[in-house]
Amino acid sequence: MTRRAVFLDRDGVLNQEVGYIHQVEDLHLMPGVAQAVRRLNQAGLFCCLVSNQSGPARGYYPASHVDALHDRLCHLLKTEAGAKLDALYYCPSLSAPEGGIEPEYTRWSTWRKPNTGMLVAAAWEHDLDLSQSFMVGDKATDVDMAHNAGCVGILVQTGFGDRVLSGKYQHFTQPDFTATDLSIAVDWLLQQVAVGN
Numbered sequence: 102m103t104r105r106a107v108f109l110d111r112d113g114v115l116n117q118e119v120g121y122i123h124q125v126e127d128l129h130l131m132p133g134v135a136q137a138v139r140r141l142n143q144a145g146l147f148c149c150l151v152s153n154q155s156g157p158a159r160g161y162y163p164a165s166h167v168d169a170l171h172d173r174l175c176h177l178l179k180t181e182a183g184a185k186l187d188a189l190y191y192c193p194s195l196s197a198p199e200g201g202i203e204p205e206y207t208r209w210s211t212w213r214k215p216n217t218g219m220l221v222a223a224a225w226e227h228d229l230d231l232s233q234s235f236m237v238g239d240k241a242t243d244v245d246m247a248h249n250a251g252c253v254g255i256l257v258q259t260g261f262g263d264r265v266l267s268g269k270y271q272h273f274t275q276p277d278f279t280a281t282d283l284s285i286a287v288d289w290l291l292q293q294v295a296v297g298n
């Protein structure tokens with residue numbers, strides 16, 4: 102039996118958007134986020150991080166640093182509200198024209214948003230129904246990836262979200278729902294699940 106998932110972007114959705122995080126201790130959750138993820142856990146939805154992390158391709162830090170950031174993220178979610186992510190996917194790759202310089206990670210990748218590779222991999226590995234799943238992000242590319250994969254796309258106004266909506270960042274996109282933050286996004290998507298949408 103396939104499961105419904107909620108895919109979550111990282112920067113600007115779970116933790117504060119502060120650009121590339123070079124020090125692990127500089128990763129901080131936004132208010133109410135741990136409680137929101139806990140509610141998704143309690144509802145039995147599969148919670149899955151999907152994140153573009155081009156730092157390794159740009160030569161800023163090794164992929165092991167991204168893993169260390171994710172260890173801290175999971176620790177903070179657990180200690181603050183007993184919340185957990187069921188799986189974490191990230192794309193460390195970037196093409197050379199986009200700024201990739203580290204040979205190991207410099208390539209075009211189906212995993213890089215708005216391509217759907219991370220969602221497709223997660224669906225295969227965890228038996229998820231993408232057509233019944235949600236994606237929450239703060240960029241137009243998050244919403245675009247959701248729609249490219251047949252998921253419901255939710256834009257939060259934290260991180261870059263407000264700038265996307267005012268046309269000052271990336272490009273126009275049409276989210277299925279716009280939420281002030283992750284808590285409000287979770288309110289809405291749990292309602293959708295409850296009424297069988």
Ligand SMILES: [Mg+2]
Nearest residue numbers: 110112113239
């Ligand atoms: Mg983001």
